Amino acid sequence: MWKRDEAVRPVSGQPTAPPPSAPIQAGTPGSRSETSQHMEKDIVNIGKSVVIKGELNGSEDLTIEGHVEGTIQLKEHVLTIGPNGRIKAQVFAKAVIVLGEVMGNVTASDKVDIRDNGSVDGDIVAPRVAIAEGAHFRGSVDMQRKGIAPQPQAAKPVQAPAPAVAPQPQAQQAPVQAPGAPQRVGA
Amino acid sequence: MGLLDRIAPRRSESDVYPGSSVAVDDAVFATKALRKFLTCLTSRESPVLLDLGPVVGTNVSFFGEQLGCKIFVEDVFADLNRHVREGRLEALPEFLRKRFPQPGGSVDGILCWDLIDYLNRPAAQELANELSRVLRPDGALLGFFGTAQPRDMHYTKFVIVDDVNLKHRPYPAAQGRQAILLNRDIIKLFPSLRVSDSFLLQNNLREILFRKPA
Numbered sequence A: 001m002w003k004r005d006e007a008v009r010p011v012s013g014q015p016t017a018p019p020p021s022a023p024i025q026a027g028t029p030g031s032r033s034e035t036s037q038h039m040e041k042d043i044v045n046i047g048k049s050v051v052i053k054g055e056l057n058g059s060e061d062l063t064i065e066g067h068v069e070g071t072i073q074l075k076e077h078v079l080t081i082g083p084n085g086r087i088k089a090q091v092f093a094k095a096v097i098v099l100g101e102v103m104g105n106v107t108a109s110d111k112v113d114i115r116d117n118g119s120v121d122g123d124i125v126a127p128r129v130a131i132a133e134g135a136h137f138r139g140s141v142d143m144q145r146k147g148i149a150p151q152p153q154a155a156k157p158v159q160a161p162a163p164a165v166a167p168q169p170q171a172q173q174a175p176v177q178a179p180g181a182p183q184r185v186g187a
Numbered sequence B: 001m002g003l004l005d006r007i008a009p010r011r012s013e014s015d016v017y018p019g020s021s022v023a024v025d026d027a028v029f030a031t032k033a034l035r036k037f038l039t040c041l042t043s044r045e046s047p048v049l050l051d052l053g054p055v056v057g058t059n060v061s062f063f064g065e066q067l068g069c070k071i072f073v074e075d076v077f078a079d080l081n082r083h084v085r086e087g088r089l090e091a092l093p094e095f096l097r098k099r100f101p102q103p104g105g106s107v108d109g110i111l112c113w114d115l116i117d118y119l120n121r122p123a124a125q126e127l128a129n130e131l132s133r134v135l136r137p138d139g140a141l142l143g144f145f146g147t148a149q150p151r152d153m154h155y156t157k158f159v160i161v162d163d164v165n166l167k168h169r170p171y172p173a174a175q176g177r178q179a180i181l182l183n184r185d186i187i188k189l190f191p192s193l194r195v196s197d198s199f200l201l202q203n204n205l206r207e208i209l210f211r212k213p214a
Helices: A032-038 B003-007 B033-042 B057-066 B076-085 B089-097 B121-134 B183-189
Strands: A008-010 A043-046 A051-057 A061-064 A067-081 A086-098 A101-103 A106-114 A119-121 A128-131 A136-142 B027-030 B048-051 B070-073 B107-113 B135-146 B154-162 B165-172 B194-200 B205-211
Touching (some): A128 B057, A136 B057, B033 B107, B033 B135, B033 B194, B033 B205, B048 B057, B057 B070, B057 B154, B076 B089, B089 B121, B107 B121, B121 B135, B121 B183, B183 B205
Parallel strands (some): A043 A061, A051 A067, A061 A067, A067 A086, A086 A106, A101 A119, A106 A128, A119 A136, B048 B070, B048 B107, B107 B135
Antiparallel strands (some): B027 B165, B135 B205, B154 B165, B194 B205
């Protein structure tokens, strides 16, 4: 779908140049031996000059500094939109870190993180969303709590004879306050 | 020095904005109406919230993670700034009339902050009409309104600390407050809503909680 040319290269092949967007490494930059071990994990850059139109699928972490239009799917991996990245696409990933611009809906199974000067125009669906002070966002945020807890089905083993008396709907879990609080009217 | 200045001395622009950069000191104020607004929201499962201010990460986390809201962020302050910069303020009412894509009666709660003070009358009325349209029956609208003389050229980001405290974070505005609305003016803007609670805070901010009759 997209060619790996000189602008598309594994980070592990760049010995000295600092990565364009720091946050992609999970480890701290402290000890080099540890860092090099972490680098075993493939992290790929799409450089500034690269323009991709179409569907982008991958099974490794990816940093985009170029332009992408279409769809991006990194279902089990981290997508970082670098400061120079310009995305006009539907994005699906495990985690999405935005330092550049995204126009389109972003869906993440773990987290969406819009950093300073990052910009998102579109709807976000993710269990965790972080938006920095200087970030731009327009759209909706759905943290889909209902999607996180599909466990009740696993908890219905056939053992219990089910007395049919104790319906305990989960939705009753925690109303924050009684809605019938006294109301003061006056303008 | 006027009476208002004695009662509620406000920082001048130069205090708040040395040059063009905003001094962020994040004053914390108690809020009376927010908790009641939250109570309205939490009476619904997966409530839909419309936030008319600039996006604030902690607010998104608060409403999204703690209350399970679906949040629409519609930064009308940015729209206002753009219209002022382009010298097209007369087009703002028409713009606001088409601004909100949400279907009628689809929103459970609206955070209106102190936006309406910065709009001229026609724009304020169009905005109020639209907010009344998108709010579902029994939904709640929390509006903030100033009571001091319009002077400072800044908007305020309201950052939720908890359900009884807000941080006020000023940032530059393209135009200042247009008018200080009286309570009756505010109520007239929202003829289809009723005032549920109204508070005058020590910092001269009015909090008004509207409900749409079921």
